[in-house]
Amino acid sequence: MASVPVAVEVVAAVLVLLPSAAPQELPAPWGWACDEGLCVKGVTSDTTTSLNQCKLTCGPESAVWPRPASIEHSSEVAFFLPTNVTRRVSCQDAVCPLLDQAIDLFLDNLQKYHPDYAGGSAPWEGPWDASIVSHTLDLDVTIWNADDRLSLETDESYQLFVTTIADKTNAQVVAATYFGARHALETLSQLVDYEEGVDALMVVSAATVVDVPAFPYRGILLDTSRNFFSVQSIERTLDAMAANKLNTFHWHITDSHSFPMQLETLPNMAYYGTYSSRKIYTTTEIRNLVEYGRIRGIRVLPEFDAPAHVGNGWQWGEEQGLGKLAVCVNREPWQSYCVEPPCGQLNLANPKMYDVLGQIYNEMVELFSPIDLFHYGGDEVNLNCWNTTDEITSWMDENNFGRDADAYYNQWSVFQEKSRQLLTSANADREVPGILWTSHLTEEGRADQYLDPTKYIIQIWTTGTDYLIGELLEKNFRVIFSNYDRWYLDCGFGAWVGEGNNWCSPYKGWQAVYDNSPLDIATDLTGSAHEELILGGEAALWSEQADEMVLDARLWPRGAALAERLWTNPSHNWEPAETRLIRQRQRMVARGIMADRIQPQWCHQNEGLCYLKGIHQGCQAMGDAEVAGVTKA
Known part of the structure; x- marks a missing residue:
C-alpha cells in the first residue's frame, strides 16, 4: 500500500513542471529547417521556422502543384x-x-x-x-x-x-x-x-x-447516370479541378441506367428516365455549372453516349406514335445483350429515332454553349441485341445490308455519320471535333475505314500496352488517354455483379496515376512520342459503386497526381513529387475538398522518413541479427 502515495507524489511533481496554459495554447517546441530540399524537424531555435514557412520556402518548386515549367x-x-x-x-x-x-x-x-x-x-x-x-x-x-x-x-x-x-x-x-x-x-x-x-x-x-501546360486537354470524367450526384458535389469537383489546373470536366450525364437531364422540348426523357423527381439536372442548373466551370478555367464537356448505353428514358416512343426508339431496354438475361445491366441500344431501323436525337443535340448545344468539343460516346455496342430484334433484322434483310458483324459495323458507322451531321446542324452548321471511345469501330484495320481522323478524336480506355494505340496514331488520329490500367479511379473495390473484386481491379494508387505517361506509351508502341497527336488525358470515375458520399476521396488526391502528369509531364517518377502532393492534399482539405489521406500526419512533419528504400538491406540486417541469436520483440 505504501507505493500508492509515492506514485501520486511523482505525478504531482510532473504537473508542477508543466506550464499552466491549456494544452492547445502551449507553444510548439519544434521548428523546421530546410536541408537539401527537405524540411527537417528539430527543437526550435533561431535557425528554424514554422512548418508552413518551411514548406513554402524550401525546395526548388516551393509547394506549388502542379509543378511549373520554371x-x-x-x-x-x-x-x-x-x-x-x-x-x-x-x-x-x-x-x-x-x-x-x-x-x-x-x-x-x-x-x-x-x-x-x-x-x-x-x-x-x-x-x-x-x-x-x-x-x-x-x-x-x-x-x-x-x-x-x-x-x-x-x-x-x-x-x-x-x-x-x-x-x-x-x-x-x-x-x-x-x-x-x-x-x-x-x-x-x-x-x-x-x-x-x-x-x-x-x-x-x-x-x-x-x-505553360504540356497538354491542352486535362480532364476528369464523372458518370452521373449510374448514381446521381448533387449540383453542390459537382461544383466542389470543379473547385478541386481548378486548384490543380485541370481544364475539362467530362460529364457522362446519361446512360442506360437513368436520364437525369431535363430537356424542355423532350420532357419525357427525364420523366421516364430519372430515379426520382429530385434527381434531375434542370436546364438552369446545367447552364450555371457550365459558367461555374468557365470562371474556374474549365470546359464542361457534354457526352451523349450512343448508340449503346441508352435505355431508361427512351420508353415513351410507342405511346407517342413514334415507334420503338430504343431496343433491348432492360432486357434479360442482360449478359446476352449488354456489358452490364440494364441493357439498351438505339433502334437503327426507326428513322424517327434520328428526329429525337436531333432534338437532344439541339438542346445540349444550347445548354453547354458554346461547345468546342462534343463527346459521342460510341462504345460497347452489342451486336446480339440488334441481331435478335425482329424490327432490326427485318430492316437489315429488306435493305440487303446483310446480317454478319461487318454489316452491323457498317450500319453503326452510318449512324455515327448521321449523328455528326445532326450535331453540326444543331450547332448552327459549325462543326466541332467529336470524341469517340475506342470500340469495335476503332479495331485493327477499321478506324480509318469508318471514321475520318480530321473529324474525330479517339479516347483510349484500353490498357496502355494495347498495340491499337499505335495504329491509331500512325493513322493520324488525335487521341486522349484514359487507359483503365492507370486512370480508371473506380477500380479496386468489391464486385457489384457477382462476387470478388470489380473487373478493373486492382486499385490505382496515386503513384500509378502519376507515372502513367502518354508520350512514353506512344514511344514504346511506335518509336515516336507523336506529341502533335496526343491531346492529353483524363481520369474516369464511373459510378456503379460511387456516389457523392465518396466522390472527393475517389477523385482526390489521385486527380492531383493526374494533373501534374498532364500539366508538367515530368521526366521523373512519383517519388520527388510526394512531399508536394501531401501539401496539396492538405490545401484541398482546407478548401473544403474531402480528399483521401495518403500518409500519417507524422510523415508530413518529418519529410523523407516514410519510404521503402533500403528495405532489402534492413531485412538482411535483421536476418544477420537473428543468426547471431538476437530476436526482435
Missing part, C-alpha cells in the same frame, strides 16, 4: 492580412468580369488558409505587429486578348513575378488569355500560407514563374 523563389517571406490585398487589372471588356470573379475566388481561398475558417470570413484576431498591419499584397494583372472561352488552341501560359520592397509585395501577372491569368492566380495562392505564430498570412517575398 520557378525561382526566395527563402524569405512577407507577412500580411487578407484584407490588405489590392488589385489593378488591364483587360478587354469580355474578359474583365471573369477576371474580377477569379480574383474574388483567389481572396476567398486565402481566407480558407486560417485553421478556424468555417465559411465566410476567417476569425483573424491579432494583435498584429505594425509591419503586418501596414503590409499590402498588390495584384497587377495584364491579359492581352479577349478570349473568354476555352478551346484546344487556347494559350494557357502565364508569367508571375513577385517582388517585395518595404511594406509592399507586388504580384505581377502577365498572360495572353484569361485562362492563363487564372492559373497564375492559383499559383500565387500556393505561394501564400498561414503563419500561426502571428495569426497572419505570409507570401514568398520574391518569385519568378514562367509556366
